[in-house]
Amino acid sequence: MTTTDLHALTGAYAVHALHGEERAAFERHLTGCETCAQEVAEFTATAGRLALASTVSTRPVMREQVLRRVTTVRQVPPGTAPLERVRRGMRRGRGPARWALAASVAAAAAFGGGAVWQYERAQDARHETAEAQQRVADVAGVLTAPDAASRSARVAGGAGTIVVSADRDQAVFLGSGMAAPPAGKVYQLWFADDGKMRSAGLMDPDRGSQTVLLKGAVDDASAVGITVEPTGGSKQPTSEPVALLGVPT
């Protein structure tokens, strides 16, 4: 597609009418085209008026539900915006970073304490059901996100694929044919973020193939690690990772 063609896509882009590779190509073009960026900003604001014009009334119960939900949702740290993160990731390059991260996972495993870490637990059974439904929707959302990127590796005798959507700030791990963890152990997922390990949840020890929505936001994580931990999981890795997958960008 020529530059002129791309420039004419400002309208389609602003109303989310571009898909997949076209969207990616336009975004690459956008980073170097100021007039396009200005036009996209104006069209986005115009689209905002179309949205405002379709305002409807809401049910009071929706307000209650949303206000209740936010009391259990942790906010993201200020940090960098997704687009900046992607650019930085590209500049940093993947190869050496991957090794540095492997070292950091191993170091965290060896030295134990110190990592900033939060472990969230479902509030109650009802909340868990709502969360399960939300997870199903989120998994589908990540896998079908226009900006979804993936990376695969051998994991525990099987295959593992990490799919990340920077826009949604979420990641999904798909494991297939993985060996069962030893008795009394589980596979635990981690976000590796600047040497710090954040738990991203546990895998089901009874299923060799499964799709897991990683807990928490991807944020600035540059890799996802998997370790074998005692049932119930650990607050930080207690073993060497069985796999480490760089976060695709």
Added chain:
Amino acid sequence: MKEPVHIGRHPSPKPDLQRLLHEVALGDQEAFATVYDAVAGSVLGVARAVLRDHAQSEEVAQDVLVEVWRTAPRYRPERGTAINWILTLAHRRAVDRVRSVEAAAARDTKAAQLEHQPAYDEVTEQVERRLEQEQVRRCLRTLTDLQRQSVTLAYYRGLTYREVAHALALPLGTVKTRLRDGLIRLRDCLGVTA
């Protein structure tokens, strides 16, 4: 009697969403409740315009509003107004949902409906009937038929521009241009600046 529209009637909407979002970013749940009251109707409106299904659109609207809470610390005023940040997120999520695996069956139905619906102005008319703002309705009428159909199908129906081209049996390039020209005309008619 229609529900009051809390925002968008004036160039500088009250309450000050940008300041409120800043407070939300600091974990202020009261500030979030005020933001909710200001934007929930528009968030649900855009979700319903795209998804049409009441249950699904309310689900998406709820997720978007929780996402506003969750990602408020990432909001950057220099990139656009608070209301546009929220409404862009709402439209994006609604479009994601309409194109998602879950909605595949519904989408097939939608495609089938489009195939058997030669009068595309009907879609525009449906949309126009629902618009609460006279100015937007009036400005949409200043577009050519093709511009209006392209904008309406893409924005309010969540179609990709390829799908719009297919639905209107037009070449891709034509739809691309009409979409852009239509938005330019709307922008100028509404006096939008960014």
